[in-house]
Amino acid sequence: MIQKSFLRNCPICQEVKGWRLHGQRFTLSEDHPLKEGYDVVACESCGFVFADTAVSQEDYDRYYASLSKYADAATSTGGGALSWDAARLKETAELLARFEPNRDAWILDMGCASGGMLKALQDLGYGRLAGIDPSPGCAQATRNLTGAETWTGTLFKCPGWKAWTV
Ligand SMILES: [Zn+2]
Numbered sequence: 001m002i003q004k005s006f007l008r009n010c011p012i013c014q015e016v017k018g019w020r021l022h023g024q025r026f027t028l029s030e031d032h033p034l035k036e037g038y039d040v041v042a043c044e045s046c047g048f049v050f051a052d053t054a055v056s057q058e059d060y061d062r063y064y065a066s067l068s069k070y071a072d073a074a075t076s077t078g079g080g081a082l083s084w085d086a087a088r089l090k091e092t093a094e095l096l097a098r099f100e101p102n103r104d105a106w107i108l109d110m111g112c113a114s115g116g117m118l119k120a121l122q123d124l125g126y127g128r129l130a131g132i133d134p135s136p137g138c139a140q141a142t143r144n145l146t147g148a149e150t151w152t153g154t155l156f157k158c159p160g161w162k163a164w165t166v
Helices: 057-066 083-099 116-123 136-146
Strands: 002-005 017-024 038-043 049-052 106-110 128-133 149-152
Touching: 017 049, 083 116, 106 116, 116 128, 116 136, 128 136, 136 149
Parallel strands: 106 128, 128 149
Antiparallel strands: 002 017, 017 038, 038 049
16 A cells, blocks of 8 residues: 555545555546546545545536436436436435334435435335435425425525425
8 A cells, every 4th residue: 555645534534645545547538626636545544444535425416417317217226217227226225224123214315416326215115305406306306206205405505494394
């Protein structure tokens, strides 16, 4: 392993250096914020492993809001339109159901894409479902597919939570 100074501080403890575990490189369009790839690093203080990138949260938010590949159910994963994607979502939903068997529990899919995971959970009998996605198209597709409460937003810019006061 190579020791390095991070491009961003450790999200857990704010340490500034650690070890490079892997160099993740992509073949992406010029408008993608991660076009250069990133290093996967381990913090030398707490051991947290994360993507060391100089790309800002605002850049990610802008990318996923306007250029999300998940908005088109016919060409992307996450919506369950493709048979293998639906099988993957069903398998994941069944795994999640083992951890939360209460069908009346609220479940929020943060980054819901076009709603395939919420649909798979709905098929298992869950009725209190909600989704948030930075792409308005994804939020609408999720609403159309599931009838779930959906909002356009991110983890860092959450919409109002009135639906969560049960
Ligand atoms: Zn740390």
